[in-house]
Amino acid sequence: MSERALMEGSAAMAESAVRAGCRFYAGYPITPSTEILEYMSVRLPEVGGTCMNAESEIEAIGMVWGAAGCGVRSMIASTGQGISLMQESFAELANAQIPIVAVNMCRGQADYFQATRGGGHGDYRFIVLAPASAQEAVDLAQLAFHLADEWRNPVMIMGDFLLSHTSELVEFPAAAFPEPSAKPWAVTGANGRRGITLSPLGPPEKLSTDIAAALGAATAKHAAIRAAETRAETAHLDDAELVVVAFGFPGRFARYAVRLARERGLRVGFVRPISLWPFPRDVVATAAQRARAVAVFELNAGQMIEDVELAVRGRVPVHAIGGISHDHSGFGVGPLLNVDYILERIEAVYAA
Amino acid sequence: MEREIVFTGIGGQGIQLMAKVLAQAAVDAGRHAMLFGLYGGAMRGGPSESTVVIGDAPIEAPPIVPACWSIVAMHPSALPALLAKLRPGGLLFANETLVDVALDGRAVVPVPATRLAEESGNVMGAGMVMLGAFVAHTAVVPLERVVAAMRAALPPHRTRMADANAALLARGAERVRTAQHAGAA
């Protein structure tokens, strides 16, 4: 059974998380992620779950760590500033291989590095997914919990003010991915077995001290994740002379501008990375092979462009056509979120 | 085909509610819709804008549209900047109680929304009058869907306004039909 409703992206994502089996949420209010906390505070108790209005972001991620360590699907959301406070826990959650879903409703897109490189210590990676519509937020929330359990690795969903506050018709799929029935890594009380230790500092077995082996196990899967979990949307690549790359909700503005450029007869193609890590390097590389140039639209001083350049490997020029964009609120809804502006930049690069 | 409608006015005129009700009515009628409101911290008097896009497939347009099919202007303050987005042949609905309708010779659908609401003893309901006129003129969604969506959209502390709002929606629709008849006559 599927259901359809007109919902804000934040509420749609939260509802989808609950339907994916999320039963614990902790958060600290901060724009533009607060709506998820509000939604969860009403919705989770209805299904026997728990929502904590934590006293700080640091305590919120600690609470999520505790619940997720017990094997309960758990989620946290904030914006970049609050996500910064969680980085120590993020790094060690990845090392301890505890699956959580973290949402960053960014102010603009300046948290690309924070999400894909991580602000914490060590060798860890988060799988990072960036939806461009409320429906994709629903679908990726389902996928995020699945991937987190599948790989025993934290997953981040990166949205922004527009995703959070734009209402769209969404359809909730029946049950995209069933939750694993057994989670032998979770702490449950040592019932019928030896006690285990769930720790970023070493293996779960008692009396074992091989930290290198434990960290190796937590990072060896990165290559497999790169191979299996790369996702991107593409359009008009067959004859594209210029390839526009953009991600997240602002990517939707770029896609619209590309469509208008096509209507004007310009051979412009489009790539929207859906997984920011792993980055769809092959998709970008293949698209660039046939093109004259690549243009990157992102609302920051130039972050994803480094991943694009790594993919293109100098074969063709890579131009930045975005930039820092804010209005007086600082929430990231700035003047560059303008299809006409993007179209002008596309035309300028195309003509060069 | 996507229809982009931008509602503009000031806080307290019901801009956000009009847009929300229209989007919900479109979804209830089986269509796709997108809704994005932009408003300042001021609950009353500050600029208020909301965009609704209605289509038959998942909406492609971003929530800040480069061009629109229609503008619904309840107040003139933010209108001049917005007019550039109106496509040639696009429909401008103007609350003629407050908005000067002699705009560059554009085709304007004038609706004395604030006056009609005042006459009904409910000046806060001008938005409902305008929304009734808008759907009657454009037929993007049936009026009954709008009435139902309005009833569902009201928060609990405003449900007592439902019948009055329904009457205002009907008043606006009737005004358009009367004007069309007069025009045809």
Place this chain on the structure above:
Amino acid sequence: MSHLEKVFETTDLLLRTEHSLCPGCGEPVALRTILELIGELGLRERTICVAGIGCYTAFPMIMDVDVLQALHGRAPSVATGVKRVRPDAFVFTMQGDGDMVSEGLQEVLHAAARGEKFTAVVFNNAVFGETGGHMTATTVLGQHTKTTIGGRDRERHGNPIRIAELIAQLDGSAYVARAAVHTPSGIKLARQYLHDAFRTQLDGKGFSLVEILTMCPTDWFVPPDQGPAFLERNLVPIYPLGVIKH
């Protein structure tokens, strides 16, 4: 030697291996007391320990109960998440003074104020043991550490915090006590307080905390056998023993 009477054995919950902490350290006996009680109360299968970071972080791998390792200072929020999703579990945190009172003070205050139904155990030796003897928030005035070479000075380094008294002030705390493991009678009292704190949790009454003063002769710069006397002389006057709230 044909009739040997068994007068002592360690609990089964302490895996038969030697701990790696210093001679004269007070933490191992405090841990053994906790595990003995868990065994006696039949809680092993329900127990989830949330461990902080300090010398005692060596314990999780020799304790035969489930342990969730937390970051330095963060055990109370992690234990909150555990207890909220597993209300039937017996949950206790194990932190040192540096962990609970220096790094994570806000955590334990909020957990106590919320009345989270777990038991917080803090080993207070008034010094950062694992880093090699530096001042914590509970280092007493006059105490020599590597960062208070001339002794902790009120003007330069501020005053020590009495965490148990602080927690007792909060409405969500149901049981608060302070013990010390520097004498046999002290260990007996610690055992009694821990028992009462555990019962507080099992009865669903609210947050419980037991502060245990432990010896750290290495970082007090005294021989192992002088640890108990140092504790009695320097810590007990600042941190009085007894039940503070019940």
